[in-house]
Amino acid sequence: MSENLNLLAEQRRAVILDEVRRRGGVRVNELTKRLGVSDMTVRRDLDALARQGAVEKVHGGAVPPAEASSHEPGFEAKSGREQGAKESIARVAAELVAPGTAIALSGGTTTYALAQRLVEVPELTVVTNSVRVADVFHRAHEGRQGRATVVLTGGVRTPSDSLVGPVADAAIASLHFDLLFLGVHGISARAGLSTPNLAEAETNRRLVAAARRVIVVADHTKWGTVGLSSFAPLSAVDTVVTDEGLPREAREELAERVESVLVADAPPVV
Structure with a gap:
């Protein structure tokens, strides 16, 4: 009997954890209705998840555990997160690029996914401070006609394989491009776009200043x-191109501050 109860507890906690990650937070009263259990049971589940470091308890519910604002995950660590969402976002963002356009792609795993969809768009000029993005175009276009012209900025390499610092900043300052596709560490109404890396922040400022449109x-x-x-x-x-996991309230808040918000549907299951 105890094994069945433990299994049920594990199932409940998996549902709770999924809700926290998907919505950015949950309330106890919502979980009692969703799971059909008492407040006390939900609070015990939250206590267990908090002890594991999977959630952070707050008054009336739980949110994802906070990372230090200076923590910068490496490219490989980030590439395993939300892969389906990134592919969906890349699919929608790629539709915004016309042949012959001058574009910039910042570093990041979502821009990396986008680069893989842009290799078939002819006659692009691509400015990037991402070693990974540059490699995508190099591998795809080696020995082919109509390939993209790729400008890699140079600079000091970050844990996320972006090139930043004075060399990158100077290269970007003299350029102008039609579209900038910008991956971000964080986005919020209060702080805007942010990164844990001070040098990357300055390089991103240069990218934003050089772009006619920022996506x-x-x-x-x-x-x-x-x-x-x-x-x-x-x-x-x-x-902003995001995925359907973004809560409605967040979409509305974004829509008040930017020209357009494009929400990518999940790709069909084949």
């Missing part, structure tokens, strides 16, 4: 996250 590609988990350094307010963003 942020960010999955729902980035909403409400605040890194050490803000580099642009939401008013500097023209379009």
Whole structure:
């Protein structure tokens, strides 16, 4: 009997954890209705998840555990997160790019996914401070006609394989491009766009200043996250491309501050 109860508890906690990650937080009274259990049972489940470090308890519910604002995960660690959402975002963002356009792609795993969809768009000029993004175009276009012209900025490499610092900043300052596709560590109404890396913040400022239109590609988990350094307010963003996991309230808040919000549906299951 105890094994069945433990299994049920594990199932409940999996549901709770999924809700916290998907929505950015949950309330006890919502979980009691969703799970059909008492307040006390939900609070015990939250206590157990908090002890594991999976959630952070707050008054009346729980939110994702807070990371230090200066913590910067490496590229490989980030690439395993929200892969389906990133692919959906990349699919929608790629539709915004016309042949012959001059575009910039910042570092990040979502822009990396986007780069893989842009290799078939002819005659692009691509400015990037991402080693990974540059490699995507190099591998795809080696020995082919109509390939993209890729400008890699140079600079000092970050844990997320972006090139930043004075060399990158100087290269970007002399350029102008039609569209900037910007991956972000965090996006919020209060802090705007932010990153845990101070040098990357300055390089991102240069990218934003050089772009005619700024398009942020960010999955729902980035909403409400605040890194050490803000580099642009939401008013500097023209379009946000996100996924359907972003709560309705967050979409409405974004829509008040940027020109357009594009929500990518999940790809069909084949």
